[in-house]
Amino acid sequence: xxxxxxxxxxxxxxxxxxxxxQLRGLRELQATTIDRNRTDSLLLLRIQNxxxxxALAMRDMVDGNEPYPLTAWQAQFKRIRTDLEDALAKExxxxxxxRTSGQRSYLTSSVAQFWDALDRVFALxxxxxxxxxxxxxxxxxxxRQEALSTAVARLLVQNNETEQEAARRTHxxxxxxxxxxxxxxxxxxxxxxxxxxxxxxxxxRMFEQVATLSERRSExxxxxxxxxxxxxxxxxxxxxxxxxxxxxxxxxxxxRSERRLEDPGALRADLREVQEIVQAALEKVRSLSRALHPxxxxxxxxxxxxxxxxxGFEKQTGIAIRYEKDGPSRELDREVAIHLYRVVQEALSNxxxxxxxxxAAVRLRFLPESLxxxxxxxxxxxxxxGKQGMGLVSMRERADLVNGRVEFLDxxxxxxxxxxxxPTAREESDG
Amino acid sequence: MTRREFxxxxxxxxxxRAAAPLGFRLTDITAAAGIAFQHxxxxxxxxxxxxxxxxxxxxxxxxxxxxxxxxxxxGMDWPGHKRQRSTMKLYRNNRNGTFTDVTERAGxxxxxxxxxxxxxxxxxxxxxxxxxxxxxxNRLFQNDGRGRFLDVTEKAGLGGRQAFSTSAAWxxxxxxxxxDLVVCNYVKWSPEHDVFCSLDGKKKSYCTPxxxxxxxxWMFRNRGNGTFEDVTAKSGIFDTSSKSLGVALVDYDRDGWxxxxxxxxxxxxxxxxxxxNGTFEDVAVRAGVAFSEDGKARAGMGVDVGDFDNSxxxxxVITNFDNEMMALYKLARDGTYKDVAYKSGVGTASIxxxxxxxxxxxxxxxxxxxxLAANGHIDETVRHIHGNVGYAQAPxxxxxxxxxxxxxxxxxxGGGFAAPKVARGLAYGxxxxxxDVDILLTTNQGPAYLYRxxxxxxxRSLRVRLIGTKSNRDAIGAVVRVxxxxxxxxRMVKTGSSYLSQSEPTLTFGLARRDRADRVAIEWxxxxxxxxxxxxxxxxxxxxxxxxSAKNP
Numbered sequence: 001x002x003x004x005x006x007x008x009x010x011x012x013x014x015x016x017x018x019x020x021x022q023l024r025g026l027r028e029l030q031a032t033t034i035d036r037n038r039t040d041s042l043l044l045l046r047i048q049n050x051x052x053x054x055a056l057a058m059r060d061m062v063d064g065n066e067p068y069p070l071t072a073w074q075a076q077f078k079r080i081r082t083d084l085e086d087a088l089a090k091e092x093x094x095x096x097x098x099r100t101s102g103q104r105s106y107l108t109s110s111v112a113q114f115w116d117a118l119d120r121v122f123a124l125x126x127x128x129x130x131x132x133x134x135x136x137x138x139x140x141x142x143x144r145q146e147a148l149s150t151a152v153a154r155l156l157v158q159n160n161e162t163e164q165e166a167a168r169r170t171h172x173x174x175x176x177x178x179x180x181x182x183x184x185x186x187x188x189x190x191x192x193x194x195x196x197x198x199x200x201x202x203x204x205r206m207f208e209q210v211a212t213l214s215e216r217r218s219e220x221x222x223x224x225x226x227x228x229x230x231x232x233x234x235x236x237x238x239x240x241x242x243x244x245x246x247x248x249x250x251x252x253x254x255x256r257s258e259r260r261l262e263d264p265g266a267l268r269a270d271l272r273e274v275q276e277i278v279q280a281a282l283e284k285v286r287s288l289s290r291a292l293h294p295x296x297x298x299x300x301x302x303x304x305x306x307x308x309x310x311x312g313f314e315k316q317t318g319i320a321i322r323y324e325k326d327g328p329s330r331e332l333d334r335e336v337a338i339h340l341y342r343v344v345q346e347a348l349s350n351x352x353x354x355x356x357x358x359x360a361a362v363r364l365r366f367l368p369e370s371l372x373x374x375x376x377x378x379x380x381x382x383x384x385x386g387k388q389g390m391g392l393v394s395m396r397e398r399a400d401l402v403n404g405r406v407e408f409l410d411x412x413x414x415x416x417x418x419x420x421x422x423p424t425a426r427e428e429s430d431g
Numbered sequence: 432m433t434r435r436e437f438x439x440x441x442x443x444x445x446x447x448r449a450a451a452p453l454g455f456r457l458t459d460i461t462a463a464a465g466i467a468f469q470h471x472x473x474x475x476x477x478x479x480x481x482x483x484x485x486x487x488x489x490x491x492x493x494x495x496x497x498x499x500x501x502x503x504x505x506g507m508d509w510p511g512h513k514r515q516r517s518t519m520k521l522y523r524n525n526r527n528g529t530f531t532d533v534t535e536r537a538g539x540x541x542x543x544x545x546x547x548x549x550x551x552x553x554x555x556x557x558x559x560x561x562x563x564x565x566x567x568x569n570r571l572f573q574n575d576g577r578g579r580f581l582d583v584t585e586k587a588g589l590g591g592r593q594a595f596s597t598s599a600a601w602x603x604x605x606x607x608x609x610x611d612l613v614v615c616n617y618v619k620w621s622p623e624h625d626v627f628c629s630l631d632g633k634k635k636s637y638c639t640p641x642x643x644x645x646x647x648x649w650m651f652r653n654r655g656n657g658t659f660e661d662v663t664a665k666s667g668i669f670d671t672s673s674k675s676l677g678v679a680l681v682d683y684d685r686d687g688w689x690x691x692x693x694x695x696x697x698x699x700x701x702x703x704x705x706x707x708n709g710t711f712e713d714v715a716v717r718a719g720v721a722f723s724e725d726g727k728a729r730a731g732m733g734v735d736v737g738d739f740d741n742s743x744x745x746x747x748v749i750t751n752f753d754n755e756m757m758a759l760y761k762l763a764r765d766g767t768y769k770d771v772a773y774k775s776g777v778g779t780a781s782i783x784x785x786x787x788x789x790x791x792x793x794x795x796x797x798x799x800x801x802x803l804a805a806n807g808h809i810d811e812t813v814r815h816i817h818g819n820v821g822y823a824q825a826p827x828x829x830x831x832x833x834x835x836x837x838x839x840x841x842x843x844x845g846g847g848f849a850a851p852k853v854a855r856g857l858a859y860g861x862x863x864x865x866x867d868v869d870i871l872l873t874t875n876q877g878p879a880y881l882y883r884x885x886x887x888x889x890x891r892s893l894r895v896r897l898i899g900t901k902s903n904r905d906a907i908g909a910v911v912r913v914x915x916x917x918x919x920x921x922r923m924v925k926t927g928s929s930y931l932s933q934s935e936p937t938l939t940f941g942l943a944r945r946d947r948a949d950r951v952a953i954e955w956x957x958x959x960x961x962x963x964x965x966x967x968x969x970x971x972x973x974x975x976x977x978x979x980s981a982k983n984p
Binding site: 067073074 | 592619644645647663664667668669670671672713716
């Protein structure tokens with residue numbers, strides 16, 4: 001996700017920098033070429049307009065159908081001259097940088113020559129030489145005006161070409177900018193889409209885990225309740241069925257003994273029988289107590305307790321157990337030991353109930369960094385049952401409690417391997 | 432009337448009933464007043480350019496009886512196409528709302544291709560003289576004071592000139608107490624050199640002036656002995672590129688020396704600043720009136736100058752071609768004119784109008800100059816080309832709201848004022864002496880219209896007629912400022928303005944419901960200044976240097 005953010009941010013940064021650069025280029029082009037060129041063209045048009053006014057005024061002078069002398073036109077020319085010179089001065093300021101110095105000086109000097117010639121026309125007019133003045137306009141001034149007009153027209157064409165070139169470049173810049181927008185969009189969209197997909201996936205997995213977890217918890221709670229009930233029921237049955245009968249039998253025999261006080265032989269036999277019954281009851285109480293909590297675990301340690309338990313299991317179930325042990329033994333923490341013990345019980349109980357296997361193996365391996373307990377059978381395996389039994393759930397919970405990990409593996413060739421791995425750190429920390 | 436016009440009319444009428452009263456009402460009294468005028472353009476199908484440009488009209492008191500008379504300029508048949516006799520008409524005011532045609536008696540039944548008129552007492556004898564501009568030879572008619580006019584064109588030195596003259600104005604440019612004359616010329620045109628133009632590509636229509644060479648305006652200095660000196664070249668207004676139609680006096684730089692504003696058709700307008708040494712300098716470009724705001728030389732027709740915002744500085748109105756809008760210039764602090772036509776509402780309302788005569792007039796006497804414009808296209812085939820532009824067009828009557836806005840109320844003014852016309856000339860004057868200003872319109876190849884104006888009772892005016900002694904007798908160029916608690920209105924006594932037409936020289940100040948002005952100040956063209964305090968409403972006369980005396984009634 002962070003990577004996505006970084007990619008997005010850098011894309012934004014790169015794009016912004018690029019766009020700013022392009023805009024700067026555009027502004028530069030606008031300011032140096034297009035605006036300047038446009039202003040210059042407008043001024044050239046103004047100059048052209050003034051040149052046209054000069055041409056019209058000269059035409060009227062040459063026409064000679066006004067009842068006024070040539071000098072009458074002086075004010076009109078002065079007006080045109082004021083505007084023309086203003087326009088020329090401004091045009092020089094705005095003229096494009098590619099204008100040659102020849103072109104620059106041509107306009108100024110030609111216009112100056114024009115005014116000079118015009119002044120001479122007016123001088124002739126003042127001397128009363130109207131005809132000579134008119135001839136001079138026709139011979140010299142009109143030609144000069146035409147040459148100027150052509151020069152200005154050429155500059156206008158040149159400006160137009162420059163403008164077209166600038167327009168082409170502007171168009172290029174716009175095309176590039178447009179393309180960049182698309183690239184930027186893609187560059188932005190890809191990380192956003194990827195990040196979103198990842199987030200969706202991640203959330204889905206998390207919700208699944210939470211759901212599984214909560215399901216397991218609720219199953220655990222239910223099974224805890226039902227197990228407690230079944231434990232109570234079994235204890236109650238034991239008490240009623242066994243100890244009730246034993247105590248009843250003892251009572252009956254003690255009554256009979258009272259009647260046999262005069263027959264010491266029979267009494268002795270009865271007492272021996274009572275003693276045997278009491279001994280058997282004691283055995284039963286011990287076995288029950290052991291089943292409820294293997295006291296031996298606290299007293300003799302995990303391995304010895306296992307050593308006691310396994311033969312009893314073999315005897316009860318008729319399943320042959322192969323016990324293996326690797327590595328040097330270590331003293332186990334009591335908390336760890338009870339959970340290991342219960343896992344073995346649970347796994348074996350599962351084998352007895354479900355596997356239909358006649359053989360099982362229990363392996364205990366003390367590795368330097370961990371303790372590995374394996375319980376294996378050669379039965380039918382898990383099959384395709386979706387629901388996890390209480391046994392598996394409790395085994396997993398116990399593994400969690402000791403900071404370990406439990407695995408349920410299908411063996412190749414049938415059977416199940418339950419493997420509990422407890423890291424050494426945990427097993428010694430609480431020591 | 433089309434269905435659309437009918438609907439618009441109905442809506443407008445409904446709006447009129449709903450809206451606040453305009454403060455005035457116009458009545459068409461042409462027929463009742465006995466004015467039966469028909470303009471003869473001489474048109475016979477050749478579509479000669481001058482045919483569509485005229486005529487002008489004037490309000491002036493030719494017999495000095497204190498009642499305004501009317502002059503209507505006329506054209507005539509072209510040589511070789513003679514069908515009728517037509518002359519200008521002089522109508523004498525009978526002082527009862529009617530007029531009598533006194534043309535023959537006055538010696539004005541002269542056949543000429545008349546265009547416009549400029550009237551002033553150029554010889555300072557107390558009686559107004561008439562200059563009629565024409566295609567061909569302009570004519571100067573001197574008033575003999577006994578009801579007759581003498582053609583003094585040749586004697587005055589104005590003869591021997593053939594041109595296409597349009598508007599003209601009398602003013603004293605050198606402040607010697609004698610009225611000088613400026614005459615606008617349009618283009619170099621003669622029947623022999625008429626150009627073929629067509630709007631629809633088939634039939635001939637009237638040309639726009641691009642087809643012709645320009646022509647300089649003329650300036651004549653009054654020598655004081657009944658003759659004039661041509662100072663066109665000497666004064667510096669000589670300009671053969673001009674195609675001038677309108678001229679107005681304006682004191683642009685407020686130095687007391689009248690400057691000239693000339694409206695040119697398709698050429699830059701000119702603002703000739705009086706340099707006080709007998710010469711003029713064109714400052715139109717610098718002042719911002721030469722071109723439209725987007726740098727185009729428009730088809731300037733009529734022009735008027737007036738202090739429409741009571742700022743003390745004169746604004747300018749110029750009528751233009753259709754699709755160009757009227758120009759309404761206001762003087763900014765930096766000494767340049769800004770076109771406020773669009774902002775004021777005048778621009779949008781006039782976009783489809785082809786305007787000619789125009790005038791700032793306080794129609795409802797509320798103290799703010801309103802704006803009148805006579806409209807009408809130059810060619811009847813226009814309606815086939817531009818759907819939204821008619822040949823006959825409604826005049827504009829923009830009421831000034833005093834806050835910079837103008838609203839066209841022509842349709843609500845009554846008297847059929849807004850009926851489409853091919854109008855050209857426009858003049859104003861209080862012919863019935865009721866204190867408000869009445870309106871005179873002429874139409875091309877059509878009748879003239881006289882609209883009597885009646886303002887809401889209680890609205891009154893202060894009218895001032897100036898008589899110069901040291902200044903020219905008509906006091907043309909004098910400025911009067913009237914102050915009330917509402918502000919100060921200023922008006923200039925002028926000739927020219929509008930288009931081809933002449934309005935009365937008496938100044939009208941609308942005082943609304945006030946019964947007096949706090950102060951009346953007069954700035955004479957001679958440079959003299961007079962002031963009067965607490966002047967009641969009514970009509971006054973002031974002889975330069977004398978008192979402000981009430982005039983009957």
